[in-house]
Amino acid sequence: MSVKSLRNWAWVHKWSSLVSTLFMLLLCITGLPLIFHHEIGHLTGTEVEAPEMPASTPYASMDDVLASAHALYPSRHVQFFFRDPDETNLWMVSLGETPTSEKNNKVVAVDARTAKVLAQPKFDEGFMYVMFKLHVDLFAGLPGKLFLGAMGILLVTAIVSGVVLYAPFMRKLEFGTVRRDRSPRLKWLDLHNLLGAVTLLWAFAVGLTGVINTWADLVIKFWQYDQMTQMTAPYKNLPPPKKFGSLEQSVRTAQAREPAMRLGFIAFPGTVFSSPHHYGVFMRGTEPLTARLFKPVLIDAQTAQLTDSRELPWYVTALLVSQPLHFGDYGGMPLKILWALLDIITIIVLWSGLVLWWRKRKQPLEAMAAEANINDVTTAAARKPA
């Protein structure tokens, strides 16, 4: 590689890293507890648990579940029914001041078998909430998300340019060499190169899927515009219904349409995942991957009859597939632990990069890279006993 192009790559690596590194450190550190949010909730008792009952206990009518939750806040609008895929005995019912309001929403946990209210978990307070908000949008909503997405693009840029720069620095070193007994600088440099090389693909994948996740709101908005308006076109000019049909019947209609799938979540009329006239019943598959891929079934909220159901377009599929690859929550506890360890190694890569820059501001990376490429001074120095 020519010295000129090498200098350019070094410039790209330095600036893409420098601009993003503090945010990446924040994301790696806040992401660490988030990997285990389920377990932490379980241990601290903030996670609602459904009482033990025989596995054969039948489910209550969805209409009763709805009535129990709504009775607590009769003036509010039910927005969603959602549940953990691994805990189907528990429905979380969210209620807002309007069908689309996002602030001050209430969540009621209802036992799916007895339709009894179990708890009212608070998702908007506490340590984990702060970690979550710092990780997702820096408490700044959509602009915060998009900003972190931009930082993620810089991370991906830093990884690619780092791979290019790896070659000149490793020309005379065996993979994995860490020169500890020379200077602290060489040690940091070798550690940075080694740990960057081993986490390369993981950091790239988690970085890229994180960037895709920051576009979730926009992707969903586009999906509504692109698909939902088509599916609900016949209802376009009708006034919103005053009385709603049976939720239980609506869910059965959706289940009959997709017998091989399971009920995922339900969006109530007027929310972002439905229309003013429909229950959006979202069915999901049963395999680790297909369980993440929802199929929307729109049910007329007055008649409980099927209106339309379509496969998700590629851009929503891409978003949904990118989520597990970012969260690391799709392969049991061992995968979560590996996720955490890779995250810690990535923190060391970020930190060592920062140290290298701080110590050698006077000898910029551009010069170092060019030097390493020409005569590999650092290695020559390391081989001669001081």
Place this chain on the structure above:
Amino acid sequence: MNGVNGQRSLAHIFRWPMVLAVATLIGLLSALIGDGLWDGISWALLVLPVVTGFYLGWRRTIEET
């Protein structure tokens, strides 16, 4: 593998990083495909970059080549 002046070829330099990257990629995807055995394959492959990083990063002796 060493060329002129003891310099290593790109293929040599990137051999182990590539092996680890491919292992990571297959590891990331296999747990998505299924449970049970697929999860096991995923763990076995993703543990490779972790162990490589911690072992080579923390060992005290330096192997001169």
